[in-house]
Amino acid sequence: MSTLFLVGSVDLSEVEKANKLSHNGRTLFDRQVSLSDIDSLLLRLYQDRLDLSSGWNYETGISLVLYNGRASFKNNLNEIFKKFFPCFNIVAIDSGDGEGIGKFYSGLEEEVSVMQDRIKRMSHWMYYRPSKPCSSRMYSMMGHLLTVHRDGLQNRVPIPRTIRNIDFQSLVRKTLGKDDLFYWQNLSTWEFQAHNLAYTELIYCSFLLLKKLSADANAPISDNKLFLLLLTLESSYHQVNKFHNFKHAIDVMQATWQLCERLVDDPLQTLLLCMAAIGHDIGHPGSNNQLLSQFHSPIAENYENHSALENMHKDFLESILTQHWPQLLLINSSKKLNKANLDILTEAIMATDMALHEGYVKKLEHSPRNDVIDFATLLPLIIKAADISNVTRPLKISSQWACLITFEFAECAALQNFEEKKAYDLQDDLNCNISLLSPDKLVERFPSIPNGQIFFIENFAEQFFTEFCTRLPGLDFLIDNMETNKKFWLSKRQ
Numbered sequence: 001m002s003t004l005f006l007v008g009s010v011d012l013s014e015v016e017k018a019n020k021l022s023h024n025g026r027t028l029f030d031r032q033v034s035l036s037d038i039d040s041l042l043l044r045l046y047q048d049r050l051d052l053s054s055g056w057n058y059e060t061g062i063s064l065v066l067y068n069g070r071a072s073f074k075n076n077l078n079e080i081f082k083k084f085f086p087c088f089n090i091v092a093i094d095s096g097d098g099e100g101i102g103k104f105y106s107g108l109e110e111e112v113s114v115m116q117d118r119i120k121r122m123s124h125w126m127y128y129r130p131s132k133p134c135s136s137r138m139y140s141m142m143g144h145l146l147t148v149h150r151d152g153l154q155n156r157v158p159i160p161r162t163i164r165n166i167d168f169q170s171l172v173r174k175t176l177g178k179d180d181l182f183y184w185q186n187l188s189t190w191e192f193q194a195h196n197l198a199y200t201e202l203i204y205c206s207f208l209l210l211k212k213l214s215a216d217a218n219a220p221i222s223d224n225k226l227f228l229l230l231l232t233l234e235s236s237y238h239q240v241n242k243f244h245n246f247k248h249a250i251d252v253m254q255a256t257w258q259l260c261e262r263l264v265d266d267p268l269q270t271l272l273l274c275m276a277a278i279g280h281d282i283g284h285p286g287s288n289n290q291l292l293s294q295f296h297s298p299i300a301e302n303y304e305n306h307s308a309l310e311n312m313h314k315d316f317l318e319s320i321l322t323q324h325w326p327q328l329l330l331i332n333s334s335k336k337l338n339k340a341n342l343d344i345l346t347e348a349i350m351a352t353d354m355a356l357h358e359g360y361v362k363k364l365e366h367s368p369r370n371d372v373i374d375f376a377t378l379l380p381l382i383i384k385a386a387d388i389s390n391v392t393r394p395l396k397i398s399s400q401w402a403c404l405i406t407f408e409f410a411e412c413a414a415l416q417n418f419e420e421k422k423a424y425d426l427q428d429d430l431n432c433n434i435s436l437l438s439p440d441k442l443v444e445r446f447p448s449i450p451n452g453q454i455f456f457i458e459n460f461a462e463q464f465f466t467e468f469c470t471r472l473p474g475l476d477f478l479i480d481n482m483e484t485n486k487k488f489w490l491s492k493r494q
């Protein structure tokens with residue numbers, strides 16, 4: 001879905017040209033939105049992005065902002081888009097600079113057809129080789145990485161007044177239907193229902209949690225800055241991914257916190273682990289390292305095919321924290337670990353690479369059963385457990401995540417065929433609200449789910465959580481839930 005934004009008084013002949021743009025016989029832009037100034041434009045981008053049901057996520061089309069360069073706007077709007085809305089396909093053109101919309105034309109129709117197709121879009125994200133940072137108006141992982149490295153992982157740019165002045169608190173709060181107690185009750189159980197909460201409610205849950213943890217760790221951040229950090233994180237994940245989106249990130253953060261509540265007595269380490277959790281999959285394309293390497297993604301080459309995705313996620317998180325919460329990287333970590341905070345964040349994110357799974361299982365097997373796991377080993381184990389904890393949630397919740405990962409695996413298989421120039425077909429689209437379907441109904445609708453769950457539980461989750469829970473107190477409920485879920489999937493196996 002593509003939007004034509006007109007900001008301020010724009011040359012009407014340029015607008016006419018823009019509206020003549022077509023794709024497959026239809027006008028290119030699905031809507032035209034006129035706004036008085038840049039401030040209203042940015043506010044609108046946030047509002048659309050947070051209203052998941054609207055579908056205006058700025059990822060499935062290409063949007064154009066036509067503005068009048070004479071409108072006193074100093075900051076480069078395209079730089080703001082890259083810094084604060086990384087996953088958006090959006091470009092701004094000064095209609096008064098002579099060339100105007102002409103430079104927007106070239107390649108546009110092809111780009112729109114790519115962004116409207118799930119598999120072509122994933123392929124572009126993963127394999128496009130930009131000549132320079134953000135040379136394309138379509139998102140690509142390498143364009144995102146080049147921008148982050150061009151700006152420097154340690155560099156901060158002043159946050160533009162137009163963004164600083166947005167009252168993010170009321171932007172989020174006014175959409176909430178419940179009070180803080182309701183969200184704390186959701187956060188404080190293992191029955192955390194990410195799919196029953198609206199996007200803004202999930203963002204508000206992460207605000208409440210991180211605000212508490214930052215106070216506990218004596219690492220204060222203002223409310224509006226924390227909201228901007230969270231909204232920039234959300235804009236750095238692909239909302240269009242079935243599984244690896246911001247909901248997964250918040251779910252893993254909530255699981256990480258629940259485990260830390262039981263296992264960690266150091267507020268700063270808990271905060272760092274939860275920050276690593278919410279940022280552990282930034283920019284995830286919904287595929288995997290194997291596909292990145294197999295078809296020679298520039299991202300895989302950039303990290304020499306070693307944990308390419310996890311290294312990328314870490315770089316993106318470092319860049320966002322440097323920009324939005326630099327103090328968190330600087331305050332001295334606890335006495336227990338003589339490690340810099342960034343090293344703790346990095347080790348935690350790298351631990352979520354399943355290529356390292358066997359190593360972590362062996363670490364658990366070799367640690368004595370009646371002895372406490374040393375703190376340095378415990379931290380990465382916690383986030384790794386949280387990352388695959390969906391199989392240990394109660395069946396109603398676990399089955400929702402199972403459905404989503406099954407869809408994502410199907411998309412990976414289709415992408416493999418696409419890259420091998422073979423025909424691919426995709427299961428029917430997930431155009432149902434999975435939170436309304438019971439486990440039985442989900443299996444009825446998507447019969448391939450049980451086999452994948454049985455394989456993952458028997459080959460990965462069972463061994464890990466058995467070792468994890470026998471060495472750490474009070475976690476037997478993880479095994480109980482997982483075994484209940486496995487029995488259900490076995491009873492439904494095709």
Ligand SMILES: Nc1ncnc2c1ncn2[C@@H]1O[C@@H]2COP(=O)(O)O[C@H]2[C@H]1O
Binds near residue numbers: 452
């Ligand atoms: N319920 C599940 N069923 C199958 N595979 C899963 C499930 N949950 C997590 N995984 C896999 O575990 C991996 C953990 O790292 P990733 O999030 O990169 O990708 C995840 C999936 O490949």
